Amino acid sequence: MSNFTDPSKFLGLVVTLGLKTIKLRYKNSFFGFLWSMMNPLIYLVIFSFVFGNVFTEIDRYPLYALTGLVFWIFFSTTTIQVIESIVNSSGVLKSINIPTIALPLAAQFASLISLFLSLVPFTILMLVFGLKLGWESLLFLPILLLYTCFTFGASLILSSFNVYFRDVQLAWASFMPAIFYATPIAYTSSLIPEKFLWLLKLNPLYHFIGALRQIFYFNTTPSLMELGLLLALGIIPLMLGLWVFNKLERGFVSQY
Amino acid sequence: MMMETKKEIIIEAKKLSVSFLIQRHGINNIKDFIITMGVKSPFERKNVLRDLDLVVYKGECLGVMGRNGCGKSTLLRTIAGIMKPDGGSLTVNGNVAPLMALGVGLEPELSGYENIKLVGTLMGLSSKELKGSLEAIVDFSELSQDEIEMQVKRYSSGMMARLAFSIAVANIPEILIIDEALAVGDLGFRQKCARRINEIKAAGSTIIYVSHHLDEIKNICTRAIFMEDGKVAIEGDVDKVCEYYSTHLKRKTPPVATILP
Numbered sequence: 001m002s003n004f005t006d007p008s009k010f011l012g013l014v015v016t017l018g019l020k021t022i023k024l025r026y027k028n029s030f031f032g033f034l035w036s037m038m039n040p041l042i043y044l045v046i047f048s049f050v051f052g053n054v055f056t057e058i059d060r061y062p063l064y065a066l067t068g069l070v071f072w073i074f075f076s077t078t079t080i081q082v083i084e085s086i087v088n089s090s091g092v093l094k095s096i097n098i099p100t101i102a103l104p105l106a107a108q109f110a111s112l113i114s115l116f117l118s119l120v121p122f123t124i125l126m127l128v129f130g131l132k133l134g135w136e137s138l139l140f141l142p143i144l145l146l147y148t149c150f151t152f153g154a155s156l157i158l159s160s161f162n163v164y165f166r167d168v169q170l171a172w173a174s175f176m177p178a179i180f181y182a183t184p185i186a187y188t189s190s191l192i193p194e195k196f197l198w199l200l201k202l203n204p205l206y207h208f209i210g211a212l213r214q215i216f217y218f219n220t221t222p223s224l225m226e227l228g229l230l231l232a233l234g235i236i237p238l239m240l241g242l243w244v245f246n247k248l249e250r251g252f253v254s255q256y
Numbered sequence: 257m258m259m260e261t262k263k264e265i266i267i268e269a270k271k272l273s274v275s276f277l278i279q280r281h282g283i284n285n286i287k288d289f290i291i292t293m294g295v296k297s298p299f300e301r302k303n304v305l306r307d308l309d310l311v312v313y314k315g316e317c318l319g320v321m322g323r324n325g326c327g328k329s330t331l332l333r334t335i336a337g338i339m340k341p342d343g344g345s346l347t348v349n350g351n352v353a354p355l356m357a358l359g360v361g362l363e364p365e366l367s368g369y370e371n372i373k374l375v376g377t378l379m380g381l382s383s384k385e386l387k388g389s390l391e392a393i394v395d396f397s398e399l400s401q402d403e404i405e406m407q408v409k410r411y412s413s414g415m416m417a418r419l420a421f422s423i424a425v426a427n428i429p430e431i432l433i434i435d436e437a438l439a440v441g442d443l444g445f446r447q448k449c450a451r452r453i454n455e456i457k458a459a460g461s462t463i464i465y466v467s468h469h470l471d472e473i474k475n476i477c478t479r480a481i482f483m484e485d486g487k488v489a490i491e492g493d494v495d496k497v498c499e500y501y502s503t504h505l506k507r508k509t510p511p512v513a514t515i516l517p
Contacts, residue, residue, distance in 0.1 A: 023370075024366070
């Protein structure tokens with residue numbers, strides 16, 4: 001019955017909506033895209049200034065912080081945008097028969113594009129701070145894919161509940177700083193006392209950011225066990241997210 | 257009667273029920289909702305359509321009338337596939353172009369041209385189909401080249417309606433749903449809309465038309481229904497239903513004499 005049973009039409013819809021999001025974000029602004037780089041740069045300056053002198057044992061501290069920051073920003077912006085994606089388009093969803101999942105997917109697509117756009121200047125900056133690219137850097141793509149699966153799965157669960165209770169998007173914004181400090185972005189896990197380390201390892205971001213940092217900062221490849229863990233951390237939340245979404249989707253239209 | 261049974265059925269609803277969720281508050285309800293994944297919910301069901309029976313034949317234009325809140329829009333949303341039935345059955349044999357409200361999906365910050373692509377995609381047109389009908393859409397909207405390149409937020413509401421209607425009727429759908437969407441635009445454009453609707457009708461499409469204007473219903477529709485409390489109260493000949501509509505609604509308002517001292 002839907003006009004979007006044809007996969008190429010569905011894909012076209014997601015791409016169109018995603019590109020629209022990006023276009024709108026920088027519309028009417030003078031420096032547009034440059035502003036999206038400001039936030040990580042400000043963090044970088046703060047961290048280098050505050051922690052750079054504290055964590056003197058961390059070699060090339062700006063690079064260390066930046067490898068974490070870039071991928072943290074990806075997680076934080078994606079979750080926020082995906083969570084809001086369904087409720088923000090309620091007007092369209094109650095008037096036109098489009099598959100609801102296209103909206104979170106489009107938000108995810110848009111933030112992936114933003115990430116790749118921001119990687120161009122940030123790679124240059126990282127090279128200045130001592131980044132060395134090698135064969136192991138190619139592992140970036142599969143790890144990023146799993147990281148995206150994890151981020152999308154988690155966001156999809158939150159966005160489904162957000163349709164019923166807008167508390168979710170309000171609460172998530174407040175939790176964000178807590179998650180930030182619960183992930184070794186500005187500091188290293190070696191600074192955490194042994195007895196609390198297990199707590200840190202419960203955080204999936206610890207593993208994803210750790211692996212990305214391993215290939216970009218330490219120039220080593222993560223162990224097979226670590227990669228297996230990432231595979232599970234990517235696939236399971238994605239499956240769970242799709243399941244929750246399917247369960248809750250029916251009632252969405254009453255809440256628009 | 258023999259004639260009617262020979263017609264091809266395009267939409268058939270049997271004992272169709274559709275309900276809405278109405279929020280109940282309380283923290284325990286939210287907890288239950290999360291634990292049971294939406295099965296036990298803090299929401300009350302409110303039936304909007306109850307055991308509704310309806311048959312729409314291919315090529316006819318059905319007028320839908322009724323008081324506010326009687327379930328007209330819900331019926332249309334269910335036919336369009338936006339809402340799912342809770343009970344009974346609904347079969348729709350054809351693609352549906354819903355025109356629930358004009359201007360849905362238009363992005364004020366984008367130009368008219370970009371909006372044609374955006375809304376066209378939302379309506380289910382492929383990029384190839386879009387390219388093919390782009391010129392026809394611009395033509396039909398009567399917007400000048402300057403206007404089509406302007407941001408939609410600078411449009412007057414009439415211009416916006418013209419653009420939206422043009423996109424919606426660019427391709428002839430099998431089923432066109434119009435929900436009180438055409439009470440905008442200047443006279444010339446409204447006549448043009450009516451002509452286009454007649455063209456769509458002539459092409460063999462089925463139209464479902466919701467309106468409170470008896471004249472519009474009489475002009476466009478071949479058959480009408482009157483809805484009451486989520487059911488079809490009366491159906492049949494346009495004049496008969498219009499007659500019922502006006503007498504029925506008149507009865508609900510007290511005579512003027514009793515209000516005046």
